[in-house]
Every structure is written in structure tokens, then in C-alpha cells.
Amino acid sequence: MIRIVVVDDHALFRSGLISLLNDMGEFQVVGEAANGREALDVIRQTKPDIVLMDVNMPVMGGVETVRALKNHEPCRIIMLTISKSDEDLISAISAGADGYILKNASPEDLKKAINQVYRGLGVLSPEVTKQVMTAVASGKTPQQEVGLSAREIEVLSCLARGLTTAQISNELFISENTVKTHVRHILEKLEASNRVEATRKAVQMGLISAAEY
Incomplete structure (x- = not known):
């Protein structure tokens, strides 16, 4: 029997x-969890x-959980979600997910997908296959998709750690005005209204680690 954990x-x-x-x-379902952090413990045990x-969950999202699991656990991971978002899809695949299935899949399609991934194959819902092909053809990462520069990612990581403008300035050896400019650009590119929302979106997209948040 194929042993499964549902998150x-x-x-x-x-x-x-x-x-x-x-x-x-x-x-055989051997465990379940309500978020990524719970899942890490359950998966290590079972x-x-x-x-x-799922992709979007509280406490620790699916993309960050995939990244953590791929570094330490041999299990294969299928994202089972309602999200057709390019950001969620590409971030999940880039993080190492073995499959991406929409929740409107039939029981038979889900069964086939699990068996395919168990055999070492990848699987995608037909509705999202074109999105992956387009992203692969463009060669773009999630960071490139939203147009963030390497410096803006550094500033974003500092924001996630709760650093103030002055503290970011000291850490990155740039002026406070430059920090403010970077923050403004980050908010615009992520379509966020404030620093907290920008950080949350960055974690969901896999641009920064949830551990930094």
C-alpha cells in the first residue's frame, strides 16, 4: 500500500x-496536518x-513546506489545491513539488496522479499544464516574474525579520533614502499596501523563507 499524509x-x-x-x-493515510509546520512533524514521524x-495555509504555507521537505525527507509531494495562480504553481514546482492537481479533479484522476508520482513521474492538472510550459519557455523564476532585483530581495528579507529602515540601512550599507526607495518598489511590484502584506506575499510565492517571517 502507498502510505499518504494529507495536509x-x-x-x-x-x-x-x-x-x-x-x-x-x-x-493508507498514515497522518494528517492542518498546516506546513504540523506537517513537518507528522511526516518525520510517519x-x-x-x-x-494544499498551497495556501496558515502558519506555514505549502511552498515553504515543500522546500523544507525536499532537503530532508524522501517523500514525493503533490500539491492539491484550488489555486490556478501562476505564482503558486511556478513557486511550488520550483520548490520541488512532484505534482500539481486541482481540487476539482475526479477521484479516478487523483488515484492515477498518486500512482504516477509514486512511480517517480511528474503530474499536472490539464488546466495548469500550459502555464508551466509557458514559464519554462520563458525561463523565468518567481523572482523574475514579479521583477524584483537581487537587492530588493535582500531588503525584503530584512523586512521579513522586522528590521526598521535604519537597521536595514546599517545591515546592507545603503542610505535610509535608498532603503525607502527599495521598499516602495517592492510594494509596487508585489501589489502590497504595506510591509506586512509584502512579506506575506513573498513567503507565499517562495521568494523568501517562512523562517525569516
């Missing part, structure tokens, strides 16, 4: 999915073959 912040969906998987006869995980 989703919606308890009702999680419960229904677990029942569906267990009833299929080929799978050692699943496959992780089915």
Missing part, C-alpha cells in the same frame, strides 16, 4: 479526502510515500 487547513475537506483515499484500497498538500 490541508480545511478540516471538512481533509476528513472527506482521507475517507476517499482509505476506501480506494490502494492507499515517513509517508506521498504527501498531498
Whole structure:
């Protein structure tokens, strides 16, 4: 049997999915979690073959969790989400996800996807395949997609750590006015209204680590 951990912040969906998987006869759900941070503990304890995980979750999102797992755990990861966002999709694949399936998939399609990924193949929902092909053809990373420079990523990391303008200035050896200019550009490019929102979006997109937030 293929051992599975389900990670989703919606308890009702999680419960229904677990029942569906267990009833299929080929799978055994060995653990569940409501966010990425919980998932890391559950996965370390249960050692699943496959992780089915949502993208957007509180505490620790799916993209950052994928990155953490790929560094330490041998399991394969399928993102199971409602999101068709280019940012979510490309960030998840770039972080190391083995598949990206939309929640409107049929039970049979989900079953096929799990078996494919278990055999070492990648899998994408048909609705998002073109987006990946376009991104690969353009060769763009999530950072490039939003147009952030290397310096702006550095400033963004400082914002995530809660540093003030003066502290960022001292750390990066640039003037406070330059810091303010970078912050303004970051907010514009991420379409964020303030520093907190910019940091949250950056984490969700995989531009910076949740550990910095």
C-alpha cells in the first residue's frame, strides 16, 4: 500500500479526502496536518510515500513546506489545491513539488496522479499544464516574474525579520533614502499596501523563507 499524509487547513475537506483515499484500497493515510509546520512533524514521524498538500495555509504555507521537505525527507509531494495562480504553481514546482492537481479533479484522476508520482513521474492538472510550459519557455523564476532585483530581495528579507529602515540601512550599507526607495518598489511590484502584506506575499510565492517571517 502507498502510505499518504494529507495536509490541508480545511478540516471538512481533509476528513472527506482521507475517507476517499482509505476506501480506494490502494492507499493508507498514515497522518494528517492542518498546516506546513504540523506537517513537518507528522511526516518525520510517519515517513509517508506521498504527501498531498494544499498551497495556501496558515502558519506555514505549502511552498515553504515543500522546500523544507525536499532537503530532508524522501517523500514525493503533490500539491492539491484550488489555486490556478501562476505564482503558486511556478513557486511550488520550483520548490520541488512532484505534482500539481486541482481540487476539482475526479477521484479516478487523483488515484492515477498518486500512482504516477509514486512511480517517480511528474503530474499536472490539464488546466495548469500550459502555464508551466509557458514559464519554462520563458525561463523565468518567481523572482523574475514579479521583477524584483537581487537587492530588493535582500531588503525584503530584512523586512521579513522586522528590521526598521535604519537597521536595514546599517545591515546592507545603503542610505535610509535608498532603503525607502527599495521598499516602495517592492510594494509596487508585489501589489502590497504595506510591509506586512509584502512579506506575506513573498513567503507565499517562495521568494523568501517562512523562517525569516
